[in-house]
Each structure stands twice: as C-alpha cells, then as structure tokens.
Amino acid sequence: MRLTLGSPSALKQKAPLVVLMVSDGKASFPAGDLHQQASKLLKSKTFKGKAAETLVLHATSAAGPRALLLIGMGKAKEITSDLVRRAGLIAGAEGAKLGAKKVVLGAVGAWSLDAASLSALGEGLVLSSYRYTVKKPDTKAPSEAVIISGMKGAAAVLKTAKAVSEGTNLARELGDLPGNIADPDHLRSTARKVCTAGKLRFKSYDNAALKRMKMGGILAVNQGSDKPAYLIEMEYAPARYKHTICIVGKGLTFDAGGISLKPASGMEEMKYDMCGGAATIGLMKAIAATKPKGVRVIGIVGTTENLQNGSAYKPGDVVTTGSGKTIEVINTDAEGRVVLADAIHLATKFKPEAIIDMATLTGAIVVALGHEAAGLFSKDDKLVERLQKASKNTDEKLWHMPSYPAYDEKVKSKWADIRNSAGREAGSCTAAAFLYNFSGGIPHAHLDVAGAAWEMASRNNFPGGASGFGVRLLHNALCNW
Numbered sequence: 514m515r516l517t518l519g520s521p522s523a524l525k526q527k528a529p530l531v532v533l534m535v536s537d538g539k540a541s542f543p544a545g546d547l548h549q550q551a552s553k554l555l556k557s558k559t560f561k562g563k564a565a566e567t568l569v570l571h572a573t574s575a576a577g578p579r580a581l582l583l584i585g586m587g588k589a590k591e592i593t594s595d596l597v598r599r600a601g602l603i604a605g606a607e608g609a610k611l612g613a614k615k616v617v618l619g620a621v622g623a624w625s626l627d628a629a630s631l632s633a634l635g636e637g638l639v640l641s642s643y644r645y646t647v648k649k650p651d652t653k654a655p656s657e658a659v660i661i662s663g664m665k666g667a668a669a670v671l672k673t674a675k676a677v678s679e680g681t682n683l684a685r686e687l688g689d690l691p692g693n694i695a696d697p698d699h700l701r702s703t704a705r706k707v708c709t710a711g712k713l714r715f716k717s718y719d720n721a722a723l724k725r726m727k728m729g730g731i732l733a734v735n736q737g738s739d740k741p742a743y744l745i746e747m748e749y750a751p752a753r754y755k756h757t758i759c760i761v762g763k764g765l766t767f768d769a770g771g772i773s774l775k776p777a778s779g780m781e782e783m784k785y786d787m788c789g790g791a792a793t794i795g796l797m798k799a800i801a802a803t804k805p806k807g808v809r810v811i812g813i814v815g816t817t818e819n820l821q822n823g824s825a826y827k828p829g830d831v832v833t834t835g836s837g838k839t840i841e842v843i844n845t846d847a848e849g850r851v852v853l854a855d856a857i858h859l860a861t862k863f864k865p866e867a868i869i870d871m872a873t874l875t876g877a878i879v880v881a882l883g884h885e886a887a888g889l890f891s892k893d894d895k896l897v898e899r900l901q902k903a904s905k906n907t908d909e910k911l912w913h914m915p916s917y918p919a920y921d922e923k924v925k926s927k928w929a930d931i932r933n934s935a936g937r938e939a940g941s942c943t944a945a946a947f948l949y950n951f952s953g954g955i956p957h958a959h960l961d962v963a964g965a966a967w968e969m970a971s972r973n974n975f976p977g978g979a980s981g982f983g984v985r986l987l988h989n990a991l992c993n994w
C-alpha cells in the first residue's frame with residue numbers, strides 16, 4: 514500500500530472512500546452531500562464519535578466521495594497512538610470491503626495529526642494490507658492511502674511507518690504459513706531475498722558447517738527432523754558506525770516437543786514457534802529500507818524443526834554447544850534454548866555492544882502475560898531502559914521480569930554445565946537464566962514472545978494470527994541507539 518500526502522480539498526473530491534476521524538464528538542465537515550449527511554448524524558448523536566465507533570455512508574449522487582467512513586476518536590485529550598493505529602486498521606479494512614483502490618483520510622475535529630499519530634496511522638493502514646495467501650483472500654487491500662497532513666517532515670514519517678509495517682507484515686506471513694511451507698529452507702530463502710533486495714550481507718551455516726563449528730545444540734535438536742537446520746546471518750553495516758547490535762531469533766518452524774512429545778490438542782499452533790526468527794527477518798527488511806545511521810545490526814536466526822524419529826535427541830543426553838559448554842537434556846521440548854545457545858554464541862563472535870533475542874520460549878509466559886505483552890528479561894539495567902523506551906514509543910508492550918541469581922542456580926546440572934529444564938516453577942525465568950550462559954558477559958536482553966507473537970482471536974481490529982511483534986519495537990530501539 515502506497516502512503517501519500519494530500520491537502521484538505523481531497524476530502525471533498527471524488528474518491529472511492531473518504532475516512533474522517535472525529536474527536537470530541539465534534540467536527541467541521543467539508544462541503545458536499547455526504548458530508549452534510551454525516552454532519553446531521555453527528556448532531557443528532559446517531560453517531561457519537563466514541564473511540565473506535567464507526568459509521569459508513571454511501572453516496573447517492575455522482576459528485577464527491579463514493580463512500581464516507583466516520584471513525585470516532587473519543588476525547589481529543591485521550592487519543593493514544595494505539596487508537597490511531599487502530600483507526601488505520603479500520604480504514605484499510607473498510608476500504609478493502611468496499612473494493613476501494615484509494616482511501617483518503619483526514620482528522621476533522623479539534624485534534625490533528627502530529628508525528629507520532631501520523632506514524633501510527635500509516636502503520637495501521639499498511640498493517641491492514643496484510644493477506645494470508647495460502648487460502649484465497651476474501652478482499653483486496655486498497656493500493657493507496659492519501660493522508661491529509663501539512664506537517665513538516667510528514668513524508669519521512671510515512672516512509673518509516675511503511676517500511677516498519679512491511680517488515681512486520683513479512684514476519685506475520687512467515688508466522689502464519691504452515692510448517693510444511695515455512696520450513697527452515699523457506700526461512701533461509703526468505704532471509705536471503707531480503708538481503709539481496711536490501712543490500713545486506715547474507716550467510717547461512719548448513720548442517721555440515723554447523724558440525725565444523727561444533728554447534729552441538731542446534732544439531733542435537735535437528736537430529737529428530739529429516740529437514741536441515743541453519744544458522745542464518747544477516748548484516749546491515751553502514752559506512753560509519755559506532756554501535757554493533759546483534760538480534761537473535763528462535764526459528765523452530767514446527768515444535769512437536771520431540772521425544773518429550775506435546776499433547777495433540779493445540780499442537781498445530783506450534784507452527785508459530787518461529788515467530789522470533791520471523792521478526793528478526795522482518796526487522797532486517799525494515800532496517801534495510803530505513804538505513805539507520807551509526808548502528809551496525811546483525812540478525813541471526815537459528816532454524817530447525819523439533820520432531821521425533823529414531824535419531825532424535827533424548828532426555829538424559831548431554832550435548833556440547835558451540836561455546837564448549839555442555840547441556841544436560843531434561844526435556845526435549847525445551848528445545849528453543851538449546852538452539853539459542855548456539856545462535857547466541859554465534860552473536861558473541863561479532864563482539865556486539867548488546868545481544869537481544871526474541872523467542873517463543875515458554876508456555877509459562879503465556880500463562881503470566883497472555884498475548885498482551887512480551888516478557889523482558891535482562892541483567893543489564895541500561896538495556897532494559899532502552900527497550901522500555903522503545904516499547905513506549907511503539908506500543909509493543911514489554912513486562913520486565915526478574916533475573917534473580919536463584920534462577921541461575923536452578924539450571925545447574927549434576928551431569929553437565931547446565932540443564933535445559935528446571936521444571937514448572939518460574940519456567941520463563943529459568944529459561945532466561947539458561948540463555949545468559951551463552952552471551953559471554955555481553956549485555957543481553959531476552960524477549961519471551963510466546964504470547965505476544967500470535968493470538969488466534971482477533972482483537973481491537975487486528976485480525977487473529979501472527980502479530981509480527983518485535984519488528985516495530987526493535988526498529989525503534991535501534992534507530993534511537
């Protein structure tokens with residue numbers, strides 16, 4: 514979807530759909546039949562303008578817009594960027610429903626778009642254009658959205674909003690695709706395409722390379738699968754940079770649990786177990802498009818399936834990771850951390866200033882936070898603060914979870930350096946404690962996105978499925994580094 518800028522007169526002109534955002538239940542409507550009808554409906558309180566309330570009017574005369582969509586924004590003083598993003602989602606969906614190729618949007622109350630709300634509106638619009646394509650989509654997204662704004666720097670704001678949302682949509686697509694389509698080869702080829710198109714360095718390590726590198730963690734998990742495993746590396750490096758940051762994503766394209774098999778009910782949802790990896794690829798796409806200054810970004814994805822066959826790794830096995838540290842396998846379903854052990858170790862080789870991993874790591878974080886927020890784990894206060902700031906800027910919510918030394922004790926093993934499960938208690942916290950062992954003392958944040966990365970039900974006009982969580986958040990964090 515193209516995002517362009519227009520002047521207020523565009524609201525009166527002929528267009529398939531004009532969208533008016535109405536705040537405080539008051540608006541000054543442009544001239545024209547439809548607008549006058551809308552004005553009456555607002556005066557009579559048929560449409561009150563409550564937050565996210567909508568009303569569609571269709572034209573009977575030939576002049577002016579063919580259809581008018583009013584979106585209530587509630588009280589001007591209380592408008593959040595979340596609500597504005599939602600207005601973009603509503604507008605895009607309504608445009609698609611009407612088969613409109615073009616949508617023109619403007620705020621007609623006392624409230625007007627500032628940089629943050631313009632960004633959110635653009636994001637919502639582009640997010641609304643995502644389609645899952647395995648099944649033929651019911652509607653086609655509008656190809657252009659014209660936003661009425663005379664704000665200085667508006668074009669640049671929209672350019673970033675579009676790039677970040679397209680990266681998010683790529684992450685959503687990878688997440689929603691089933692495990693037989695979005696398999697490790699698919700993740701690798703998608704990452705390669707992103708790198709070729711965006712002029713990023715691409716490298717992937719296949720099973721033979723992983724063996725040479727002694728990456729015994731990812732290889733152990735991969736033993737139960739007939740498909741290959743990869744560590745994927747994507748690098749954005751501007752000519753001059755001050756900071757190197759590594760982003761690491763868990764890319765389990767399907768997680769059956771392995772020998773510690775998961776229950777059948779709901780197992781199909783484990784196609785989403787690559788959402789951390791998908792967000793890493795989507796983020797690199799956004800980074801390639803926006804080219805932030807002064808920061809070098811390396812995206813690393815560890816990808817394999819976790820299945821079971823006669824060669825599958827087993828409880829009790831002790832595996833040696835690329836770092837040289839050994840892991841006792843207690844539960845083969847705690848596979849994400851075993852893969853990440855090697856992916857994070859690879860990240861340390863770049864001597865980055867920070868490592869941030871995104872992983873659908875534990876069911877426990879879904880129990881704790883639901884789909885509202887990702888768990889944020891880190892022992893580095895500065896890094897926590899950075900990420901919390903980015904979270905405020907982007908509405909991708911983080912909840913800071915504890916990293917007490919007691920959790921480090923719980924993942925110690927009698928038979929190896931560390932064990933991959935310490936049982937149900939504090940399951941998300943001990944998972945984070947496990948990961949810290951592989952970041953070699955480099956400031957490390959772990960985002961457990963098991964809930965935030967996807968949700969079956971639709972919510973606040975966002976359809977059910979993968980959310981692409983993390984792309985917007987980390988793009989913002991990296992741009993402000």
Ligand code: BES
Nearest residue numbers: 844846847849873874875876877934963
């Ligand atoms: N991929 C799962 C975590 C998960 C569960 C993500 C539900 C999304 C929804 C992960 O690999 C896993 O199975 N974790 C286990 C760890 C346990 C065996 C220590 C879990 O959370 O039960």
Ligand code: MN
Nearest residue numbers: 768846847848
């Ligand atoms: Mn698992």
Ligand code: ZN
Nearest residue numbers: 765768786849
């Ligand atoms: Zn998993």
